[in-house]
Amino acid sequence: MGVDAAAGSSDVVEDIRPEVSETMIAAQLVLSHRFGAAVRLAAPEDLGGSGTSTVIRVRVAATPFSLPRTLVVKRYAPPEPGSLTDAFVQEAVSYQLFTALAVEERMCPEMFAHDGHERLVVLEDLGRSPTLADKLLGNDARVAERALLSWARSLGRLHASTASREADFDALSRRLGRPKMTDPLAAQGRKALTELPDLLRAGLGVSTPQAVHERAMFAARLVDSPRHRAFSPSDACPDNNVITSKGVRFLDFEGGCWRDVLLDAGYLRVPFPSCWCSFALPAGMIEAMVAAWRSEASSVWPDLDDDAVLLPGLLDAQVFWVWLSTWWFLPAPEEEDLPISDELRSPRRSVALRSRWQQLAADAENAGEAALAEHAHAVVEALDRRFGATDLARYPAFR
Numbered sequence: 001m002g003v004d005a006a007a008g009s010s011d012v013v014e015d016i017r018p019e020v021s022e023t024m025i026a027a028q029l030v031l032s033h034r035f036g037a038a039v040r041l042a043a044p045e046d047l048g049g050s051g052t053s054t055v056i057r058v059r060v061a062a063t064p065f066s067l068p069r070t071l072v073v074k075r076y077a078p079p080e081p082g083s084l085t086d087a088f089v090q091e092a093v094s095y096q097l098f099t100a101l102a103v104e105e106r107m108c109p110e111m112f113a114h115d116g117h118e119r120l121v122v123l124e125d126l127g128r129s130p131t132l133a134d135k136l137l138g139n140d141a142r143v144a145e146r147a148l149l150s151w152a153r154s155l156g157r158l159h160a161s162t163a164s165r166e167a168d169f170d171a172l173s174r175r176l177g178r179p180k181m182t183d184p185l186a187a188q189g190r191k192a193l194t195e196l197p198d199l200l201r202a203g204l205g206v207s208t209p210q211a212v213h214e215r216a217m218f219a220a221r222l223v224d225s226p227r228h229r230a231f232s233p234s235d236a237c238p239d240n241n242v243i244t245s246k247g248v249r250f251l252d253f254e255g256g257c258w259r260d261v262l263l264d265a266g267y268l269r270v271p272f273p274s275c276w277c278s279f280a281l282p283a284g285m286i287e288a289m290v291a292a293w294r295s296e297a298s299s300v301w302p303d304l305d306d307d308a309v310l311l312p313g314l315l316d317a318q319v320f321w322v323w324l325s326t327w328w329f330l331p332a333p334e335e336e337d338l339p340i341s342d343e344l345r346s347p348r349r350s351v352a353l354r355s356r357w358q359q360l361a362a363d364a365e366n367a368g369e370a371a372l373a374e375h376a377h378a379v380v381e382a383l384d385r386r387f388g389a390t391d392l393a394r395y396p397a398f399r
Contacts, residue, residue, distance in 0.1 A: 019054045019075075020046050026118045027058065027073040034113040039063045041071075052077045052087060053254070057125060068125060071112065075120040076254075084182040087254035088119045093172040093181070094256035095121060097165060097231070105161045107154060108250045116176050126242050126249055133238035133277050136395040137345075144397035145285070147243050152268055152289035154248035155236065156296025159261040162231035163300045166258045169231065184234055184255040185263075186223045189320060192327035193217050203330050204382035212375045216323050219316040225260040228301050228313075232259045236267055237275035261301075262310075265293055266317020269363075270356055273325040276341035278352050279395040290314070315367050322356045326379075329353060337387050347392055354383045355392035 024044045031039040042061040049055045053076045060067045076088035095111035109124035135147040173181050193216050197208035233240065234255025242249045268289045272278045298304045329349040331337050339346040346352075361376035393399065 016044060016046060017054075020044050020056050023054045023056050023073055023075040023120065024058050026075060026115075026120055027071075027113075027122055030113050030115040030118055030120060031063075031067075031122060033115075035063075035065050037064050039065070039067070047072070049074070067112070070125040070127075072109065072123045072125045073120060074123065075118065078119070084187065085184050085255070086178055086181075088116075088121075089173060089176045089178045090181055090256045091253040092116075092121050092176060093169060094231070094233075094253035095123065096172050097162070097169055100168075101161065107158050107161075107248065108253070126244060126251075129242045129244045129249075131239045132241040132243060132248075135243060136238055136279070136397050137277065138397050141282075141398050144395065148281075148285065148289055149292045150243070151238075151241055151248050152292040153296055154250075155264060155268075156293040158233075158250065159230040159264070159293075159297050160300045163229070165231070166229060169258060181257055183223055183232075183257040183259050185259075185324070189223055189324055190217075190220050192324045193220055193320070196323050196327050199327060199330055199332075200379065200382075203333055204379065204386060206375075206378050206382045208375060209371060211371050215369070215372055216319055219319040219323075222260045222263045222266075222313070222316055222320060225262075228261045228297075228304070229258050230261050230300075232257055232261070232264050235274060236264065237272060238277055239275070260313075261297055262313035263317050263320065265290060265297070266314055266321055268293060269314055269318050270321045270325070270359070273321040273356065274328075276344050276346045277395075278340065279347060280355060280392045280398075282394065282398050311367065315363060315369070318360060318363060319372070322360050322376075325356065326353055348387075348390075350383055350387035351390045351392050354380055354387075354390070357383070 021044065024041050028039060028041050039060070040062040041058040043059040045057040047055040047057055053074055055072065055074045057070055057072050059070055074091070079086045092111075092114040095108065096114070098106050098108050099111045109126055111121055111123055113122040114120065132147050132151050135144045138144065170180060173179065196216075197213055200206040200208055233250050233253055234257055235252055240250065240252040242251060267273065269286055271281060271286060271289075294304055294310065303309045329340060330353060331349060337348050337350045339348055340352060357376045357379045361373045361380065364373035364376060
């Protein structure tokens with residue numbers, strides 16, 4: 001296509017949010033600067049955002065370069081003063097890292113441009129491909145099972161392909177003004193594990209033995225463990241994973257960071273503790289997902305093929321996620337037991353938490369950790385007394 005307008009002009013639809021048109025115009029300027037000639041964008045489509053970002057799809061109306069017909073643009077609000085994390089920097093650096101990899105190792109959209117002043121990234125548009133959440137909330141169990149196993153294997157491949165690239169990530173962060181990016185869970189996780197015993201006492205009347213509290217705090221070491229480190233998307237919720245003809249593509253790296261891969265593997269075992277669509281899986285599905293992840297991750301960390309290494313690490317991660325998600329979602333004594341999300345179909349908070357503590361009790365018993373199991377059983381009984389004993393439903397695809 002030829003250039004038929006200056007970069008400063010655009011086809012802005014009048015009835016859209018101001019943030020949408022402003023984001024499109026900023027993207028035009030960034031692309032024009034990046035390629036050294038005018039690029040014109042049009043037809044912005046509001047894709048929502050995280051609350052701290054604006055995400056749009058735009059049509060490339062005119063460009064002298066070989067660009068896709070549509071692009072996705074994400075623009076970020078400034079970070080909170082004093083914050084140790086920055087969603088723009090973490091996402092831009094994450095996409096930079098993957099865009100520099102060979103195509104077969106790039107498990108996310110390609111990034112075409114980014115700008116620190118405008119705080120935006122311009123990304124490949126994956127189109128209308130379904131997400132993992134779409135598969136799980138659908139009505140085909142076989143399709144959902146294949147998607148879960150493909151996603152788990154892809155997560156292991158992502159870990160394996162980035163295991164030696166932490167120094168590259170840090171160098172890219174420094175270029176954008178952040179000398180070292182912090183795992184978003186580092187401070188929050190320790191705060192949650194410190195405060196949860198008081199919340200359990202106030203909300204459920206459950207006391208936490210000192211030995212159990214110390215056991216939970218021990219699990220927090222995974223956040224900064226040096227042992228099995230690789231890139232983590234941080235938020236692996238099913239709606240951040242797109243199922244394409246070329247395989248799973250990971251989205252939303254606002255919390256992209258380096259951490260022990262067992263913390264992400266534990267996300268499979270809970271499963272999806274930070275997500276709005278957190279339902280139950282059929283018997284054996286979690287074990288199959290962990291095996292799929294392990295088949296890729298162990299190519300870099302052979303010790304993960306040893307159950308004596310893997311299983312205790314998975315239990316640590318499970319403890320971390322169960323305690324953290326309880327700190328997030330347990331209703332206070334005066335609060336109503338609402339769904340995890342008030343905008344999307346979600347289980348009630350108490351029902352999701354009950355399932356997690358039940359599974360923790362069973363897995364702790366199997367591991368021979370009697371005190372941890374006893375405490376988990378006590379939390380389940382207290383949830384039943386306060387909210388009623390309701391089993392967590394399976395994902396719709398498995399019902």
